[in-house]
Amino acid sequence: MTALIDEGRWTKFKEPGLALGVLLLAAFISQRLIVNYFETQVENGMKQRAAQIADGLINGMNMLMVTGKITAPENRELLVRKMADSKGVLELRIIRAKQVQDQFGPGLPSEQAADEFDRQAIETKAPVFPANESDEAQRQFRAVIPFIASTNFRGTNCLSCHHVKDGSVNGAASIVLDVTDDEARLALFKRWVWGGDFVLGMALLTMVIWRRAERKRGQLLHELESANEELKNFAYVVSHDLKAPLRAISSLADWISTDYADKFDDEGKEHMRLLVSRVHRMDSLIEGILLYSRVGRVKEGVIAVDLNRLLKDVIAMLAPPPNITITVDDALPTVMTEPTRIQQVFQNLLSNAIKYMDKPHGEIHIACAAEGHHWRFSVTDNGPGIRQQHFDKIFQLFQTLAPRDRVESSGVGLALVKKIVEMYGGHIWVESAVGHGSTFFFTLPRTAVTHIPDKGK
Amino acid sequence: MKISNKPILLVEDDKVDVMTVMRSLKEIRVTNPVVNKENGEDALSYLRDPAREKPCIILLDLNMPIMNGIEFLQVVKQDSQLRRIPVVVLTTSEEQQDKVNSFDLGVAGYMAKPVDYRQFVEVMRSIDAYWTISEMP
Numbered sequence: 401m402t403a404l405i406d407e408g409r410w411t412k413f414k415e416p417g418l419a420l421g422v423l424l425l426a427a428f429i430s431q432r433l434i435v436n437y438f439e440t441q442v443e444n445g446m447k448q449r450a451a452q453i454a455d456g457l458i459n460g461m462n463m464l465m466v467t468g469k470i471t472a473p474e475n476r477e478l479l480v481r482k483m484a485d486s487k488g489v490l491e492l493r494i495i496r497a498k499q500v501q502d503q504f505g506p507g508l509p510s511e512q513a514a515d516e517f518d519r520q521a522i523e524t525k526a527p528v529f530p531a532n533e534s535d536e537a538q539r540q541f542r543a544v545i546p547f548i549a550s551t552n553f554r555g556t557n558c559l560s561c562h563h564v565k566d567g568s569v570n571g572a573a574s575i576v577l578d579v580t581d582d583e584a585r586l587a588l589f590k591r592w593v594w595g596g597d598f599v600l601g602m603a604l605l606t607m608v609i610w611r612r613a614e615r616k617r618g619q620l621l622h623e624l625e626s627a628n629e630e631l632k633n634f635a636y637v638v639s640h641d642l643k644a645p646l647r648a649i650s651s652l653a654d655w656i657s658t659d660y661a662d663k664f665d666d667e668g669k670e671h672m673r674l675l676v677s678r679v680h681r682m683d684s685l686i687e688g689i690l691l692y693s694r695v696g697r698v699k700e701g702v703i704a705v706d707l708n709r710l711l712k713d714v715i716a717m718l719a720p721p722p723n724i725t726i727t728v729d730d731a732l733p734t735v736m737t738e739p740t741r742i743q744q745v746f747q748n749l750l751s752n753a754i755k756y757m758d759k760p761h762g763e764i765h766i767a768c769a770a771e772g773h774h775w776r777f778s779v780t781d782n783g784p785g786i787r788q789q790h791f792d793k794i795f796q797l798f799q800t801l802a803p804r805d806r807v808e809s810s811g812v813g814l815a816l817v818k819k820i821v822e823m824y825g826g827h828i829w830v831e832s833a834v835g836h837g838s839t840f841f842f843t844l845p846r847t848a849v850t851h852i853p854d855k856g857k
Numbered sequence: 858m859k860i861s862n863k864p865i866l867l868v869e870d871d872k873v874d875v876m877t878v879m880r881s882l883k884e885i886r887v888t889n890p891v892v893n894k895e896n897g898e899d900a901l902s903y904l905r906d907p908a909r910e911k912p913c914i915i916l917l918d919l920n921m922p923i924m925n926g927i928e929f930l931q932v933v934k935q936d937s938q939l940r941r942i943p944v945v946v947l948t949t950s951e952e953q954q955d956k957v958n959s960f961d962l963g964v965a966g967y968m969a970k971p972v973d974y975r976q977f978v979e980v981m982r983s984i985d986a987y988w989t990i991s992e993m994p
Contacts, residue, residue: 643949644920644949647873647874647877647949647970647971648871648877650972650973651873651876651877651880651974651977652873655880655974679972683972
């Protein structure tokens with residue numbers, strides 16, 4: 401069976417349906433052979449039993465009807481003992497019991513007629529049955545009939561044995577063999593075989609379906625891989641092939657405005673300035689795409705990152721103006737993560753809070769709480785706040801709420817933060833009251849290694 | 858540059874980028890002649906021509922047709938005659954892999970070309986300042 405399931409065997413067949421058909425055919429033929437073999441065994445066993453009995457026919461006896469259920473061993477033994485000396489059985493025939501009953505009808509032929517039948521049977525080598533005609537014949541053998549009838553022929557076989565010596569019938573025996581046990585066994589065996597067939601068929605079908613699904617999955621996986629590969633290449637192409645002409649435009653614009661400064665009027669100078677600034681915006685958009693695409697693509701080692709230290713660095717790097725104070729919860733946990741990524745998360749959230757601050761005294765607070773299997777971080781500001789209808793939009797790539805000319809933003813920051821947080825199995829959301837400020841929440845799983853150094857002591 | 862008569866080999870295929878380098882060098886008053894080759898193969902044949910003077914520095918772009926910067930570096934760093942010439946990569950790519958590959962091949966520096974021309978001039982000024990102070994074999 402393992403050989404059948406072996407994949408190599410299957411891939412030879414281009415079409416799995418063909419393979420299934422061939423296998424089922426082979427299984428069917430082989431089981432037919434097995435069933436036939438068992439049937440023959442049963443028949444042979446019956447013949448053997450009958451031969452044993454017929455061998456025991458007493459010499460010179462003209463005709464002997466032996467009837468009865470002879471599968472019971474004691475009956476069989478008795479019969480065999482009675483016919484111990486007989487020799488010379490020539491013919492054995494199995495006749496369906498139903499046939500015998502139908503043919504014999506309610507009566508049996510006369511002794512002479514029976515002899516005649518025997519003779520005919522020997523000549524034709526086929527069973528001969530009396531045409532049921534005379535009352536005489538019926539009367540003569542009536543005594544036998546009830547006995548035959550009582551053996552409940554249905555499902556049993558009748559064996560007719562003719563004992564022949566020197567060309568003439570010496571003796572004959574009709575032996576009724578009860579083969580219900582054998583037939584029941586055969587039927588049971590057939591049921592098992594068919595049951596086995598069914599199971600085999602289902603197994604093969606399942607296998608074919610599974611193989612197809614597997615192939616489809618492999619194909620999908622391959623497509624996914626190539627799509628991913630394409631995306632990687634795309635990022636590379638963007639960085640090189642889009643940035644190169646952009647740089648050229650920028651340089652040329654710079655040279656034109658320097659070399660021909662005296663030839664430009666104020667409007668012309670303003671247009672050149674706008675041209676250069678748009679080039680820079682496009683550059684920062686491309687930079688944003690690259691940054692976004694690098695998350696999850698460029699893998700960094702996962703190490704234990706002490707968020708207390710990391711946040712100090714981030715705040716120092718952002719250098720918030722003096723009117724904005726940033727406070728951090730006493731003890732932040734140490735988490736297992738890629739340092740650059742977690743830094744990007746805090747840096748983007750904090751720089752947004754600083755960039756959009758509209759109050760004379762800005763307050764930004766960073767907090768962390770253990771919540772089930774997660775750490776829940778929050779960055780709260782007292783800035784302008786965000787209307788609820790924008791809560792989803794702000795996390796999408798290139799979405800900004802302020803016109804780009806007012807606040808220079810690529811619209812990548814929050815999309816990047818969301819991508820990073822979700823990559824680590826967390827999620828991010830915002831709560832906000834317009835005019836009063838916003839709080840950005842995000843969660844990170846508390847993996848086994850994450851811990852708070854001081855909290856909980 | 859420390860030795861002002863030796864040429865600077867600029868391996869770069871983009872015409873405007875070549876102009877940018879030329880212009881910025883002129884702006885910071887670097888007088889070395891600049892030899893421009895469009896790809897690694899041309900640059901190699903220039904370097905291996907005994908009639909030509911060896912450059913004092915090679916400014917190398919990575920993304921070029923025929924033979925790119927990394928392939929060029931692989932050949933140059935195997936060549937005992939050429940391996941000591943300092944190579945500074947000047948490229949658009951900020952891919953970590955490109956940086957790793959370049960430094961694995963022993964580059965002297967890796968500069969990302971800024972979009973802003975003024976910043977580019979500053980980059981060139983730094984390169985010049987460094988290679989004016991640094992001793993060379």
